[in-house]
Amino acid sequence: MADELEFKSLLSNLLKARFPYIYIPTWEEDRVLSVINTISKDPNLIKTSRTVYIWKLTTGLTKNGKNVSSDTKSPLKALEYIEKTDEPAIFIFLDFHIYLGSTGMCNPDPQIIRKIRDLSQLLREGKSPKNVIFISPSVMLPDELQKEVSIVDFNLPPVEDIMNLLEDMIVVNQPGKIIIDLSPNEKEHIAKSALGLTLQEAENAFARAMVEGGNFNIKKLDVILEEKRQIIKKSEILEFINSDLQMGDVGGLQNLKRWLEKRNKSWLDSAKHYGITAPNGVLITGVPGCGKSLIVKAISAMWQLPLLRLDIGKVFSGIVGSSEENMRKAIKIAEATSPSILWIDEIEKGFSGGGGDGGTSSRVFGTFLTWMQEKEKPVFVAATANNIKMLPSEFLRKGRFDEIFFVDLPTYKERSDIFHIHMKKRLNKEVMGDFKLNDDFYSYLAKLTEGYVGAEIEQIVISGLFEAFSEDRPIKIEDFEKSIKNTVPLSVTQSEQIRAIREWANVRAVAATSADDSADYIKEIGESELKPDKHGIDEDIGSSRGGRAIDL
Template sequence: MTRFADDSCMDSMEDLTALLRSRHPLLAVETDEESRFVRLLGRVADDLNLPVWIWSATSGLSKQGLASQYGTQDPTIALDFTTALVGPGVFIFADLYPFLDNPTVVRALKEATTNAKPGQTYIVTGPDFSIPDELREQARQWRLKPPSDAEIADLVDATLRNFVRRGLIVDLVPMDRSRMVSALRGLSLSEAERLLQKTLLDESTIDTTDIPKLRMAKAALLANDGILELVEQKVGTLDQVGGLQGLKRWLSLRERAVAQGLAEQLGLGTPRGILMTGIPGCGKSFVAKTLATTWGRPLVLLDPSRLYSKYIGETETRLTTALASIETMSPVVLWIDEIEKGFASSGEGDGGVSRRILGTFLRWMQDHEADVFIVATANDVTSLPPEFLRRGRFDEIFFVDLPELSARRAILELHMTRRNLDTAEFDIDMLAEATTGFSGAEIESSIVGALYRSLDDETTVTVDHILDEVSATVPLSQSRPEDIARLRAWAQNRAVPAAGTPKAAV
């Protein structure tokens, strides 16, 4: 089995130094930043006094900075050339992986690495490839880490200087530049440079308002696999959520603690996420959308049902890739809507796939260090595996019930204002009483229906139009009271009321 170097304990140059000194004859380097890797390796090789040779299928083999050796575009000829060299050296074979389907090339590489002289190391680079079984004994596989903050900071400074030379105004303090570096973290240098150019070049002034744009652009770049979806945030802030005062206070407190540095000072760490369950149509999805806007983060939707594939192992690979992309997007709000639909299966009928992806996801929730705040919503939390609900998976579990009287007033005013209705012309208190037992979605539907009634009457909308629509609506509290009672019973001792205080049944 191919051995992987530890990606977490050392930075890239320290890793490379250790690997070259350990005299592994063959390194398989996974990277799509070839030029950056060659540059880093060159610095390490200089420190170790090792010459560097580079091969490509177009140019052949050459000592770094010198002309290519004639006829060495053929990898077997290039490998033969290296075996004749007696001194130490590093031989980079860039993008050799397509040739590893050729048994002659594999054999030539095996003989070269097996017979490598002291101080000689062969390196094969590529974005993603598998080492042939014949080479696994000699190979050490290693991934180039994303650029460090220092590398990104150098790129940001160079790009901003270039913008100033073009006549743009840069109005950023050092803290803003640090936030810009954070917004680009996880991208390759070429990706970060393209993102800076694309996002900021059309601006006349570059200031702190451009940082959320960079985060959104990065999320859009990474959420392109059909599993993750960048959600456009065309809604307001948490202040516009009707009711749910307890949940909003909880979120606001954690935002302040992180922004003021208190969470770090007190060793609290960054908030990791919440699970919202409760009655459908009561604002769980709206909270996810407005939270991302309030915190100035991208909102990325993970649909677990899109993970599944008919091919063995591909479902797990899709999840691992998606989670890696999510970490790269950080800071980000990860929204998993109706989480029970993706993770409720026991896995008995799918060869254990559901159970395995559940385990992978739970481990990631527990272990990841990226600034990812999870907002999971569930209409039927009773179908979730017990592992999901264990204390520590989420920072808190909230139960979203039908809105109380004050919340219904706020919801009525919100949806009227959205539709350019003057709330002063309506008896909001009477309408709030009339919609007892209604969910937020049902209240909105009543207002929309009333507007259509007024169009049919060719008049402006009135309280009577809304009351007629309310009377014609059978809310969920009447059509499925047993389901609501079951959810409330479950939440009694398992969840915190999102409204802020325990409430009587409506």
């Protein structure tokens, strides 16, 4: 409720100070009208009680639900009525923006703008305190009114209001045919998942969740996320990623997985008992094709939070000043849908600190850095980078990200796990024939693929299946051996880059691979079976591990 109390305090102070025009951009007319009505009669907030008038194009000015005059449907007549009114009052104009700015259908009305300016001094100095409040979904102000109007943000409903709405709907529907199966913690989880929605949107989401299957439980979180997806669809900068990828679909990286698991649900109130807050984010760097993007997608499923991808390229545009505004808009949407995960893929390409753009990149970068340092909403930033050396040093200091993880070439055990995942996902009895999948088979392929990244292992499986498909027969082990033989791994083509990344990560990042997997890397497969010269693989690249081997 803190946001609403701050809004009441700010708005009441503006009214007492006789600010003539106040503009509140919001979709929630009913909720903001309720707050204004409360302020108008509360002696603790405003000394002189005020009458509330509401103007709509369809009804004109109304007082206590009744028209004050039949001709006040005209905006000019409504403004003239304010001029003649002697009692202390608050005049609320709904959707008045169509007269104030270009909407594609209507240009600013010069007569109305002039009348608003003429009325300004009277509102400030008149005998009775009077204020005008504009309520509209969007802000449209002509240059002539920039100095006359004060804009006040009205935040979306806090979790307390959403929880009250949820409880009311449960009470109303529980005696009927709807089966409610939610623990107190699950109710909190659902209410916090609905943050970023208006009360009407939240009510629609809860109602839909209840009617689908005739029950309401924690599994209905997807319905809430679908409502949030509608918000993101209207943004060109953010993309809602709908992924069914599970953590079990990502081979290895046990250290990183455990770190993420420990921070699950840390945005709930139960975490406050331990004196902790929701994590800021994680930066995952390392060798290309080793699963950085995959594990970010899997976080969404593990934490049951919406995953939003920020396209840095769309943030920058040709109009001066619009790039900074695009970044602020993206941040605002991410916070509106919080708790959420904000994914920035290959972040070094957007925030490398390059010049030549008049300082636009630096300003956008500064906006993002400041937000990461000071953000209060639970937005978890998951960033991936292939060449972390391109990032400015201030981006990497503690406080921006909670941890920096390094994803190296997969170990023997990790490669075996990756083969297992892709084989299980693609093979069926018809394709397999008499072929048997077992640990020995995965181990054999893992031995043959020293120095291969996860993406290359996936393509080896796919290429092997194409061999069998082209001959219309079940698979054979030779299919995968042939595919391996024909693949030149990244550890050969980019050996210098990989070595440089490892040198950086060895003292600055935590290894995503568990200490146990790294320690057994050589021991499990044996030096004689590594065959580092098979593709000319550098032995240092094939065998050494980068990143601090801390077991989390």
